Amino acid sequence: MLRERILKKVNAELGDTIKIKKGRRTYEGILMPHHEFSGDDIVIIKLKNGYNVGIEISEDTSIEVLKKGSKEKREIKRSIPHDPKEPTISIIGTGGTIASYVDYRTGAVHPATSAEELAFSVPDIFDICNVNARVAFQMFSEDLTVDHWQILAKEIAKEFNKNRVAGVVIPHGTDTMGYTSAALSFMLKNLTGPVVLVGAQRSSDRPSSDASRNLLDAALVASKSDIGEVVVVMHGEISDSFSTIHRGTKVRKLHTSRRDAFQTVNDAPLGKVSDGVIELNHEYRRISNGTIEVDEKMEKDVALVYFYPGMPPEDIPDKKGIVLMGTGLGHISKSLFSRIKELRENGSTIVMTSQCIFGRINMNVYSTGRDLLKLGVIPGEDMLPETAYVKLMWVLAHAKNQEEIRKLMLTNIAGEISERTIYND
């Protein structure tokens, strides 16, 4: 509580320009709000160059208020611009790091629960399009389940079918964004505008935040592109130079912290956004006319199971559907074959994907694979394991019998299976 005490002593309020003296060094900037992610003795200020820094303070740190923040400016910004010549998008918040918007002036970190608040936080978005914003839920993405995917699918369809928006942006925690984007890809048919999931790897109070860049590029894709698919827009490389547009069924978080953590796997991305220009250089589904159909039924009794050497049979649970992450081209140990047989006899569907992440399943090369095929295991082609998991939930809720399940799993429904793996030589 040192921070609070020292700030209170000099009556420093959020938005004030302050000077911090720490030893021989001084820092000047606008006082930003404290954030639950920062340490307790960190004061965050926005420097003149626009970057935020966190400064560790101690008892002998001196702080001085140079200029009080203006409250009037805030109020003016609360009237949202609306340009009838520009398209309108809906932003449906779900939580996650990106939901912690930072006010450019005061630096206030707050969830955008309304268009007003969004205007206040990332005003540049109004140079791109008109915005409706609301929050569906505020959760860490690791807590989202199939129920949330279903709610989102219906909310998105409503925005298009009822509110006739040009596109929808879904700010989302990055941890499970790939699962959600895959789920929405299967649930939403005949999209009349782009559905763009977007996240941030670094929260807005961090100097290196990617939140506003990603959101602006996502808004651009949602309002100005003719992509009739569910996509993810995230930083394309570690600097701020461009964002990448990923197909929702082919994208995976491949780094815990880098801003370019999201990558398209076993395919090329749909395109990119740089300097406000959308470049599309991959086949994609164009937007449709008419009405979006929501087909959100899912079988919940499905598991994603990672094989490891020495795995005992009982570690493969009883489920209606199991997506295995096997080794290499699609293998598990022979010691598990009787368990697979048992599950198959009980009517379970088993799909093979690879823990290699990259590359295609090919169960015809080695006898292990061929034996598993004989047991009725379905090869997952070049699908991401996470996408195969979501797809199996969807397929089990839609197919009438084993043959249809198999056929649907091997059919490319939403871009999840590529014709051939372009990374193969």
Add this chain to the structure above:
Amino acid sequence: MLRERILKKVNAELGDTIKIKKGRRTYEGILMPHHEFSGDDIVIIKLKNGYNVGIEISEDTSIEVLKKGSKEKREIKRSIPHDPKEPTISIIGTGGTIASYVDYRTGAVHPATSAEELAFSVPDIFDICNVNARVAFQMFSEDLTVDHWQILAKEIAKEFNKNRVAGVVIPHGTDTMGYTSAALSFMLKNLTGPVVLVGAQRSSDRPSSDASRNLLDAALVASKSDIGEVVVVMHGEISDSFSTIHRGTKVRKLHTSRRDAFQTVNDAPLGKVSDGVIELNHEYRRISNGTIEVDEKMEKDVALVYFYPGMPPEDIPDKKGIVLMGTGLGHISKSLFSRIKELRENGSTIVMTSQCIFGRINMNVYSTGRDLLKLGVIPGEDMLPETAYVKLMWVLAHAKNQEEIRKLMLTNIAGEISERTIYND
């Protein structure tokens, strides 16, 4: 059996130069052995350019023997060269694609069960070093378990301690090579020479096989380098230009079929081999003097568990040790916290790694991570999930109590934890 019948009819034997006429096309080359991986109607010949091709034959394919293969040449090659000025290595076979050696002349695919057979299959190896070769087991690597790792560790130590070899090469199936290399890294102390695991992504009867290039480079590292660690040597890129030397605890198969599937994760590789020259450009442990110590005790009651949205608590099994593959910086859903608590109360050790594969665990950033830390979950730093799994087996068999388990899991023992993740910006 069409193939066998047609070949028999013209008395075509392995090693013979034959001509195949198929429609308007003709192919000339040395008849190679049929391989269990190839289709039943495929005849494999080695073309003049050194590449193998598989040709699909039918009833109306005509085959002609142009020249019988020489049996004398084979016999000459059976006397193995031994150069007392060169170092001697041991090759201990375990199975896998690389174990299907191809004779350069006859194209015979066979496991190298002796130095004679090896001489016969990859004779260039004798320009590098002297070779003892034998087979420990012949298995698909997905069937290997901790028992096999323990046998291998003891066999390797014997080669060094008793037979005083300069290095050991372990041909291994690629599917679980990363698990084995990690296990040996923890089990073998005070290495007096390099231990080099090597595999092939394409079997020797395929034109694009990487088997002999990888084996030659592995033999070079084993006989001529001063690396006192367990390493993996595999193709560095899709062409044949160089091999990469990976640390055994940091390497992962990241593609189902590419020849450069193996990558060092969250660190730089130790070095590379190009044109017969070893370049080491990373810190590594030098070989020791004296005797290798084998410390192969492992706790088998450990599981590697992949989190997915909607995972029910009962899908985390009862084990002494569990390595979780969580999302992002190290998260799982709150709905699993009570299960984690229960496991902890029963004395289980739980280690968190990330399904992102790349990057470091940081459970201090979000409340989910902090809550899990409070429940006693151990952050897996930047360890590969597979390495963390193997390490936990080793640690649980060596630590006396919870504090020691925790300390060992957070201590860098065999290069498995990097000081910082170099891919982070």
